[in-house]
Amino acid sequence: MKITDPIKIAVRSLVTAKLRFFLTVLGIVIGVAAVILVMSIGASAQALIFSQVAKVGSNLVGVLPGASQENGPPASALGIVTTTLKNGDLDAMREKRNVPNLVAVSGYVSGSASIESPGVSIQTSFQGVSPEVVSIENMDVSDGRFFFAEEEGSLARIAVLGATRASDLFPNGNPIGETVVIKDIPFRVVGVLASRGGSTFSNPDNLVYVPLGTAQKILLGIDYLNFIRAKVDDTGDIDAAKSDIETLLRNRHKLEDGEESDFSVRSTEQALQTLSSVTDVLKYFLTAIASISLAVGGIGIMNSMLIAVNQRIREVGLRKAVGARPHHIMLQFLIEAGFVSGLGGILGIVFGVGIAFVAALVIPRLGYEWEFIVPGSSIAIGFIVSFLIGVLFGLYPAWKAAKIPPIEALRYE
Amino acid sequence: MPLITVKDLCKTYESEDVKTSVLHDVSFSVEKGEFLAIMGPSGSGKSTLMHILGLLERANCGEYLLDGRNVTELTDNELAVLRNKRIGFVFQAFNLLPKTTVEENVELPLLYDDDPTERNGKRIAAALAAVDMTHRAKYFSGQLSGGEKQRVAIARALVNDPDIIFADEPTGNLDSKSGLQVMRILQSLNDSGHTVILVTHETITAEHAKRIIRVVDGYIVSDEPVVNRRIAGDGEVTLK
Structure with missing residues (x-):
């Protein structure tokens, strides 16, 4: 089997079920775009906060009512009236x-x-x-x-x-x-x-x-x-x-x-550190929430691949009858899943970056100094995680297809 | 040495607490270049026998020698390689891939050939020419008539130049004219040296073979040459 053959087979199979292919890809696109958008907006918001704090001046000292840990948020920042x-x-x-x-x-x-x-x-x-x-x-x-x-x-x-x-x-x-x-x-x-x-x-x-x-x-x-x-x-x-x-x-x-x-004395630098830790937590929290949609996209891939295996069980039987070995079948379905998630990842990156770019055009019109920042890590994470999710969630359907005995698959009604 | 030798083959299906014995003590051999029909009524075990001979499933007991090699102990992967290199299948329901062209369907066994050096369009073209389907090479399988689909299926079975072609009720879904065409192709393949094993419940179809094994309730009840063999011609049948 040539190295390009499984790819050819997978692409051919995907093209024959365009709507299912499109909807599955869409699930991943939304997940990846959400992660990239959240990470981008988080980074831009963080940059905005830092620039605003820095703009106030680096030679400032603030006194807040209420005690606090060295770099933790003071009580007043948590809404407690002191x-x-x-x-x-x-x-x-x-x-x-x-x-x-x-x-x-x-x-x-x-x-x-x-x-x-x-x-x-x-x-x-x-x-x-x-x-x-x-x-x-x-x-x-x-x-x-x-x-x-x-x-x-x-x-x-x-x-x-x-x-x-x-x-x-x-x-x-x-x-x-x-x-x-x-x-x-x-x-x-x-x-x-x-x-x-x-x-x-x-x-x-x-x-x-x-x-x-x-x-x-x-x-x-x-x-x-x-x-x-x-x-x-x-x-x-x-x-x-x-x-x-x-x-x-x-x-x-x-x-x-x-x-x-019963008070806290802070410098601008400390405020920046505190803000950084707070916004980091917020950023990771939002990214984790956005990642849920990516996981949902992965479940979509598994669902779609299980349907594909069931719909094409006779095809699996035929392929086995003409000489396909279990690993050929497994590879075919894994490549399909990887292709869906990889394509979804690329499109998700395009959409995520695109929306972040539009946000960077619109938000300054609302009076904020908004920078267009897309962390390189978000793109790498978006693509790699989406691809891995596809392969991971595609494993079970692929394994299921690979282990069907040929004659059972051929007899499947 | 016979191409195929089976000794005391048996097959039993088990589902929950029900055991169904399908084949009992089946023994026979097939020489290279034979055209054998396995005949029997529905449920007689003839298709199961073909599936075992075609390495699609395993017998529960007995011995199966293919070219002198015991295949009963081979792994699934080894069986798949043998199916790819030495066996071609023609099914009653054609089993063509939907939304795929004739050429791509015929190419299928070549995709799983570990030695793709000779793989090229020539083998596909030769297989299509052998079944007179060259003109439909770019058509999608859904655009073909039943007879044409079965001819494509035969081309697919041929493309790896297998020793044995198994045909399971190949005319079952066809009108008589298309059925005749298919039988003519199978006979010409046999004439060119391929061993053909045909499974059918119809005597007329079986009589296109050179030898008929009759299976009833999982037992071989007769194994004899065809005296008045039917030769499928161009739209007509002659007896030989």
Whole structure:
């Protein structure tokens, strides 16, 4: 038997059952495309998150309420409300003698509300921040001004709008000096920020900023902070700054030696590591889910091959009668299964990469800096796994066909 | 040395708790170049005998020598090689592959030939020419009449130049004219040196052979030469 003969036989058999062939291939195409798409989107999303975090700056330190493992997610990131971070902590961090390496410190609280301008009402997020946030987040005020230092604790009813919110709330004109209503309380717009582009967790262009004290006392009715972020004078001083903050806050919170901190101090780098571990888990989890569809495709191959064996049992008998040995029959059906899954794998890669490419064209139009990333490993995994699944799930039907005695196969009705 | 020698062959089928004995103490031999008809009513065991002789299934007891070689102990793979090299089958139901051309059907035994050096279109063309089906080489099997299908099946049986051609009720699904054509081809193959073993329940068909073994209830009841052998001509039969 020539090496090309089994391939010729397998292809000929597949072509004679076009619909079954097409549907079986489709099962694998969907599975492989899903795996590639999920891995691609996961990689792109991860890149987006990293770029956003990096954009904020590498010389930043954040303090979150609640304890956490060294690199694990803090309690607040898991949605647990912790009230251990107070305005006094913020003020203490601002004092040079406590943490000499900090150049700017801002408290953060956030909430969501319906915000109205004349004729427009939008459900949106607002953030209460300190004036230093402009320096910390490298914000540009395109129109008007940001808050003054004395306005932070003054309960001033003033607001600065993110670029998108400014055009949403005041599509026809300059919002400076105009009034927006947040939770039925009028706020005067004093500034508009320049567009900064999308981010993963929150788009700053979609935010409405109010002074920290105003947000805490008037809008949210709380006396704690969600977050403190500080800018360190030099990236080399980050560890020193973190250590100083740790000591300062432990003293302020009256924590005994050995007692767990009720806050977490993180640098951008640590945040990146944490994000990386979280997004990796998410990526693998989604890939595992997508792989289920690949396994379903494999079961489809087995089902299809079992039907093929049953439909062609007399053909198997005939082939054996004219000299085919069991391994010839086994090889024929295995090649068929491998061909179906291999073709499905190639088409799945084409579709998966294609959809990821289309996503990379569409998502930037929604305001996100989305990169087109298809990990080479996803293509290799997609193809190899699909091929192996085909062969693996094709083994039983092929073995079943190979072991049928020729005369039984010929007599099969 | 006879081409085929069988001694005390028996065959029993077992299904759950039912045992059915199909062949009992079958012994005979076939010389090279013979045209033998195995005849008997439905259920007599004639097809089972042909399947055992054709190495498609094994006897439960007895001995089967093919060219002096005991084939009862051969492995499945060795039997498959023998079927490929030395045996050609023609079935009542033609057993052509559907949606496949005449040429591709005839090629089938060549695909399983371990020594493909001589494999080329010439062998397929010669086999098709022998059954006068060259003009249908590119046709799909579904486009052929019953007689043509059986001629293609004969070409397939011939293509590896086997010593023995087994034909199991080859005219059973054909009209009389096509049946005659098939018998004429089988006779001409026998004339050119092939040993032909035909299984039939029809006396008229069996009388195209040179010798008839009659099987009833699994026993050979007679084994005698055909006195007035029928010779299938072009649309007519003459007695010899």
